[in-house]
Amino acid sequence: MNVVGMGEQMALEKIVFKNLDIPEMTELKTYEEHGGYKQWKKVMQDKVDRTELIDTVKASGLRGRGGAGFPTGLKWSFVPQDNPKPKYLLCNADESEPGTFKDREILEKTPHQLIEGVLLGAYAIGANTAYIYLRGEFVKGWKMVEHALAQAREAGYIGKNVMGSGFDVEVWTHRGAGAYICGEETAMINSLEGLRGEPRLKPPFPAVEGFYRSPTIVNNVETLATVPKIIENGPEWYTQWGTEKSRGTKLWSVCGHVERPGVYEVPLGYPMKKFFEEELGGCWKGRKLKGVIPGGSSVPFMLPDEFLDCDMDYENIAAHGSMLGSGGMIVFDETACLMEAATVLATFYAHESCGQCTPCREGCGWVLRQLKDIESGQPQPMAKEILFDVFDQIFGNTICPLGDSIVMPIKAMMEKVPEEFEYYIREGKSMVTGKTRLAHLAKPDKPENYRRGEAFKYPRAEDFTTDFDKVVHNVERGPEPMFTKLQHEESTEKGDSPYAREQKK
Amino acid sequence: MAYQLSAENQERVKEIATHYPHPMSGILPALHIVMAETGWVSRDACDHVAELLDVPKIKVYEALTFYTYFPQKPVGKYHIQFCHNIACNLRGAEDLIQHLKDKHNIQEDQVTEDGLFCLHRVECLGACGGGPMMQVNDDYYEDLDTEKLDQLIEGFKKSASNGKS
Incomplete structure (x- = not known):
């Protein structure tokens, strides 16, 4: 394990996000007492060079914490500074990924830290306007951020000519309205423009052409909230945690069947087994672990062996198949x-697919229908094969990663624990609970043996016939059906079709 | 008489539109304001918003029908949005939804006869650590079980009747 300088630190304490544990951090006074807005003041008063800020963030190795893990400093440096158009910073607080709830914690408990990060980021890319796009359901978080923004405005941290530096900056909140897809950066930009939240084709990347065709940088809440701490303590401080390629710390939100769910800050590269057993207290009620989806619902499912063996950084988890x-x-x-x-x-x-590109819009529906049919006890014949086929049709063929997101967890589940799916298809009930969960969706007019796919037979050559005589002789009478399926009552014996009879002659 | 926002809110919509380079961006904030005022968004309200912002009506309809957060029908006084996504599901959300239906006779996608409650299943609300959870109007209620749910529902009923008297 190549963890750098983790030292003797045993129990996990919050490092970058210490503020989460301090009460009343939503107030400007408390935040300033704990060193808040110092970096912003310093940057404004000393008129620190933009490139210097970007280089600091680059040197810290901070990677986007929203999911993709793209290096933040590098992203910032993509903004063309010779472009005369206004530049924009967009903070992605549209946290909707099932299983993820770390950003909400930051928004509700330490909004000032986020705002300082937004201000620093805006200055670094030369943006005079920044937007914080919050998901509509986070009413409390929105109120907290609005409250913090009002305080910061009053204190002169936001506004025209901030602290006499000649730099104007304004930060606005913008509420989404329940669309998961708006967490994708180009969809978020569309949504901010008042359009439907449909992702755009890339390139051009938002850093070159984004919000109203101006250069726009989209950063996650956690990423931006980390920036002030990096500027404060220097990049070396941040790189003491983590591995060569995954530097620093990461907030993990843990939920599901676990003894102590919640938000944890963990240095990247921390052993998963240790984290799971010591911090999380293992499985709920001392039960046995079946598997884990480690990074929000869109990533592949992991079996206990793979999961407990890996380290908590981007590369190692990828090497373990998730x-x-x-x-x-x-x-x-x-x-x-x-x-x-x-x-x-x-x-x-299927609910959240934006409906823009076909593989995802239709594919998600297909996957859902197949799974529902299996769960109702009436699987389609060859359900498993159809599912894998649909997965192949969706994966990698869509504009944004939402299509891939439905494939990865479900495909991994079906590949890694196939017996559970096969049992359900064969027996019509769950291997775990012994129940047919969606029995009420079963269609009564389907035959009893439909469940096991017995009613389905591959069509044979003799099931079809081409009545060539008719076709040839009745051309004038207009089109006749070329292929007529024989009634089984009519041809009781196999191979007793007119076509077969013709052959025998 | 077609629906109109209060004069104060009309000013707010116009003010918010100035935050952006183009008034189109004001559509979602304006719909949020409409929803805060009436609890749902009607077709009339859309026309009104389009007029206020000076944008094509179709753009407002598009937004309304794409974003699921805005109900297009009147909702109950307490709009229950129950999360049925994976984390809450693992911790027993389905049983609690069934409990709401059976014991409290609050059915999905329907407003109860007294106009107090309506129940919608929703996708992840970003509070998975406190699952099962629900959102009632603007507030989150986490770590629910049947007992807590009963108490909450009774509490809502009580505060509603107090409000009336």
Whole structure:
């Protein structure tokens, strides 16, 4: 394990996000007492060079914490400074990934830290306007941020000619309205323009052409809230945690069948087993672990062996067949029915697909229908094959990663625990609970044996016939059906079709 | 008489539109203001918003129908949005939704006869650590079980009747 300088630190204490544990951090006074807005003051008063700020962030190795893990400093440096158009910073607080709830914590408990990060980021890319796009449901978080913004405005941290530096900056909040897809950066930009939240084709990347075709940088809440601490303590301070490629710390939100769910700050590269057993207290009620989705619902499912073996950084989790994503860990214990989990996930993605590109719009519906049919005890014939086929059609063929997101967790579940799915298809009930969860959706007019796919037979050559005589002789009479399916009553014996008879002659 | 926002809110909509380079961006904030005022968004309200912001009506309809946060029908006084996504599901959300239906006779996608409650299943609300959870109007209620749910519902009923008298 190549963890750099983790030292003797045993119990996990919050490092970058110490403020989360301090009461009344939503007030400007408390935040300033703990060193808040010092960096912003310093940057404004000393008129620190933009490139210097970007270089500091680059040197810290900070990577985007929203899911993709793109280096933040590098992203900032993509903004073309010779472009005469106004530049914009957009803070992505549209946290909707199932299993992820770290940003909400920051918004509600330490909004000033986020705002300082937004201000620093805006200055670094030369933006005079920044927007914080919050998901509509976070009413409390929105109120907290608005409250903090009002205080910061009053204190002169936001506004025209901030602290006599000649730099104007304004920060506004913008509320989304329940669309998961708006967490994708180009969809968020569309949504901010008042349009439907449909992702755009890239390139051009938002850093070149984004909000109203101006250069726009989209950063996650956690990323921006980390920036003030990096500027304060220097990049070396931040790189003392983590591995070579994944520097620093990361907020993990843990939920599902786990003893102590919640938000944890963990140095990247921390051993997963240790984290799971010591910090989280293992599975709920001392049950056995069945598997984990480690990075928000869109990443592949992991079996206990893979999961407990890996370290908590981008590369190591990828090497174990999954992704770190947004750090939203969903734990399944032995009582969880994966079939049900798959349907629940598919319901989510089918609901949230924006409907723009076909593989995702249709594919999510296909996946959901197949899974629902299995769960109602009436699977389509070849349900499993159809599912894998649809997965292949969706994966990598969509504009944004939402299509991939439905494929990765469900496909991994079906590949890694196939027996559960096969049992459900064969027996019509769950291997874990012994129940048919969606029995009320079963269609009574379907035959009894439909469930096991017995009613389905591959069509044989003799099931079809081409009555060539008719076709040839009745051309004038207009088109006749070329292929007529024979009634089984008519040809009781196999191979007793007119076509076969013709052959025999 | 077609629907109109209060004069104060009309000013707010116009003020918010100045935060952006183009008034189109003001559509979502304006719909949020409409929803805060009436609890839902009607077609009339859309026309009104389009007029206020001076944008095509179709753009407002588009936004309304794309974003699921805005109900397009009147909702109950207490709009219950129950999360049924994976984290809450693992911790027993389905049982609690069934409990609401059976014991309190609050059915999905319907307003109760007294106009107090309506129940909608929603996707992840970003509070997975406190699952099962629900949102009632603007507030989150986390770590629910049947007992807590009963208490909450009774509490809502009580405060509603106090408000009336």
